[in-house]
Amino acid sequence: MNASPEPDRLAKRRANLKKLVNARSIAFVGGRQAASAISYCKAIGFEGDVWAVNPKQTEVDGVPCFHSVKDLPSVPDATWVAVSTERTIETIADLNAMGAPSAVVYTAGFSETGDGELERQLIDAAGDMAVVGPNCIGVVNYLDGVPIALTPGLGVERPDHGVALIAQSGTIIGNMVFSERSLPISHLFSMGNQSVTEIADAVDVLADDPRVDAILLYIEGLRDASSFAQAATRSFNHGKPLIALKAGVSEMGRELALTHTGSLAGSPELYDALFDRLGIIKADTFPELLEMSKLFAHNGVPQGNRLLVETCSGTDSGYCADLAERHGVDLPALSEPVRQAVAEVIPTIATASNPLDVTMEQWGDRLAQAKSLVTMLAEPADAAALVINFPSRGDTTSYDPAAEAMLDVKAATDLPCYVITNLPEGAPDWMRTMLAEHGIITLQGMEDAFACIGKGARYVTERDALAAVGGPETRLLSCSPLEAIGSLSEAESKSRLGAFGLPVPESALCNTAGDAVRAARAMGLPVVVKGHGEELAHKSELGAVAVNLGDEKAVHDAATAILALQGIEQVLVDAMVTDAVAEIIVGIKRDATLGMGLMLGSGGILTELMRDTMTLLLPTTPEAIGVALGRLRGYQLLTGFRDRPAGDVEALIAAVSSVAAFAEAHVATLQELDINPIMVRPEGKGVMAVDALVRMGKPQT
Incomplete structure (x- = not known):
């Protein structure tokens, strides 16, 4: 485990990162990329000072140039750096000497290319500065209109709340912005190589901002798991959920993570354990990450897993049932009074059940569809959903009333309400926007929808359980890499573990078949006879294990056969457990x-x-x-x-x-x-x- 920075230095860096996020003056060092970044400030309406630094030009995107950062009129709150690796290190050192708090390094060519020495020089140059990157596209605070990032293509909308995304990948950052999900975004952090400032630092800075609904994480690898655990716990204590997508879960994925951002991806099972420990929701795909975030951005997290569903297709109803079972969503059967009430308001060819297929006879009748689902709401539940298919283009006149019916349902309940589209693309922008304005969440794609509802309900249960015991456990063992020196024998392994209280069977180490027989006689039959020695693993595959030996001849024959195997000079005789369940x-x-x-x-x-x-x-x-x-x-x-x-x-x-x-x-x-x-x-x-x-x-x- 990488050592955490000293507490004072960590506190200074995080305070400096806060200055970056809320910068009132930004310097841009470089040429073409700096011009693009400056144009972003103009596009989003940044209200602070903007300075350009380029010794070879008089202006960048209309902003007069200074020859060096040392010539700036005052120390900038944040600096964007897009020059060569050598000049990047010089620029960061100059900024540090000036007392500048922060910088974003767009420049690539550090540890992701295998050049650890350049990255060490960058770290040394930074001192207590909060340096994001290198090899990143930047940081955007949409809420306050502060972009220190590559391009206006990352968006200029300024919501009053939203979800934040912290990712090592600039492409993932772009994918979130470009997605058609009607998802308000509060911040973007492209972390790159995490040489100085890490994912944990960004989480810590956002944890106490009440305008941030949830924090999304795309993690290739962590540099300091203890620091991350502490930041995640701070977010948990502020009631701010973390939703994580872990990259590098395959062998090839782990190798690519190392070449992409210089990150050791680590064991996926251990990362799953870390997320469980800290109350972090794990997303399995990027679309699921986005859909899950909607539940928090629009106050739609179910407090339990009981869901009432209306469809207009028997196929959809059946698929809902399959998905519900797969993802731990309960579709409660309607009680008899509710069933009878529903039967009175649906077509005679329909069956009152949950999921409820109202058939095409009711499709497109806003009042009738709404009444059917509202009547179902008499059944105790935690959320309600309407499943629809919707054309992504063309005339939607006959489809509009189905989506609008959910407005009437929401008016009749305080439960979270979802419109679930069959496919992700079956949700036009106007519909998503209209529903969101009324507190209804459009979940795009049935598979992701049910996965998110199930995980949302489990999050509530697990969050409450963690809170009941005082919050997540942040302690982790510090494990420096070891050089292997070999395996203990089975007898020695069991002896050492037994000293710590692990129950182990009575056993005897024997050099001959006769010794094995005498040992078996002393401890009582049946016994197990195994080959014994250091570095002897998978004994069964070698034919070096004989079990359930119920008489002395069997013990003798087994010991003789095992001792004849190459490299085995002793056998271990163990009392056999015969009643295991x-x-x-x-x-x-x-x-x-x-x-x-x-x-x-x-x-x-x-x-x-x-x-x-x-x-x-x-x-x-x-x-x-x-x-x-x-x-x-x-x-x-x-x-x-x-x-x-x-x-x-x-x-x-x-x-x-x-x-x-x-x-x-x-x-x-x-x-x-x-x-x-x-x-x-x-x-x-x-x-x-x-x-x-x-x-x-x-x-x-």
Whole structure:
């Protein structure tokens, strides 16, 4: 994990970043790109001082030029820099010497090209300045009309509230602005390489602005996860949700993130764990990120997951049901009184249900469509939706009344109301604008709509749960990279873990088949016989494991066969667990940015087949471990599946907690840990870790 700046320096940089966001004077250093950026100030109506700096020109976009930043009439609040890498470093050093608070570096060619030395020089030149970039398109404060960014193409609208987007990618910034989503935008931060100022700093600056409804994050990688956790918690405490889209979840994506902005993308599972820990909503696609933000920008987050839906198609109703199940949205069945009332106001060929297909007989009749959904509102719910298809061009006369019907529905309820279009493009601007003016959210595309409603409802539940325990946990373990020094043997691994309270079976290390028989006789049959040695993993694949050996001849034969395998000189005899109701795998993964992750999953041979895992960041708590276990698909095996005995979940949580304690105690040297599996016995009988592998390391030199 990268070291956080000293508290005083961090506080100064964030105060300086606030000056950038609210700049009243901006200097632009460069030529063609500076001219474009200056034209943006004019287009948006920036009311402060604008200065141009270019030693080779007399003016840039009509603004007289100064030869150097040292010649400016006063110290600028912010400076836009678009010159060569060498001149960029010189300019930042000059600004720092002048006491300038901030700069945006458009220039590329630093760490994203592999040149870490140039970036280190830039960092040294910046001192306490808030420098955004390099390799970025800039920062825009739309609310106050302050653009320090490349082009007026990023928009000149100035809403009184909106959502902020913080992204390392300039293209993602542009995509948000160019999208046809009727989404008010408060700020844009293009962070680029995050050499000096990081995503966490931008989050911190926006956290206490009441005009910012939510903060959207496009993350390729974090430089300082602890600083990010603290900023995210500050945003949480101010009631400002964070919605994140993580790039680099594939191997190729992680490689491209490194070449794009010089960011180490990190494990997607660990980032998911970080988001869960901090109460951050995770978006899976960019359109979902935008649609989710509408719920917060227009005060439309459902307080629960019960949704009433009206359609005019049996196909749409069926698809709604499929999507609702997929995304955790409850479509409550209508109670008999409500069902009868609805039946009286819909066509006779329609069926009173939820979702409600009013059929084409009612389509285009504003009053009739509104009455049907308003009547449904007698059923307890958390939100109401009308699903429509709408032409993106041409004559919409016959379609308009369907959208307008939602105005009457909204007038009859305080619940969030959505118009959901079948496809993203089926929502013309006039319709989105008209609905938004009445507090109705247009969700574009059924898949994204249901994903956002489900995630919005879960956010409310998880936010309240975090608030009940005092807010998110911000502590993360600091994990510097290690040089691998090898694996401990299974016997040594289990011995060390057992010292921290992990239950392990009675065992004996044997040199001969006769020793194995005597050990089995002493501990009682049946037993397991395994090959033993350091660096010996995946023993089953090598034929070095024999289980359920119920007599001495079987033990002797198994030990003899295993000892005959190349490279195996000893066998481990373990008492066998015969009454397990489930197997759980536990692992520890080290990450230089995010610390240590604790992985839980369905164990045994199903581990790689099911991919049924959950990950927590350390340190963690028994309560968090219990929640994570409950999210596994295999958890139902622990609750008495199909009349099987329930598992000892309490003992399992204690065992996993002991593994977490071991990892924290060995944070300086633990490279990786795998326990596959922990055998979960019936309730009251405990658990047993029957196989373990610990890999250690030493600090890199």
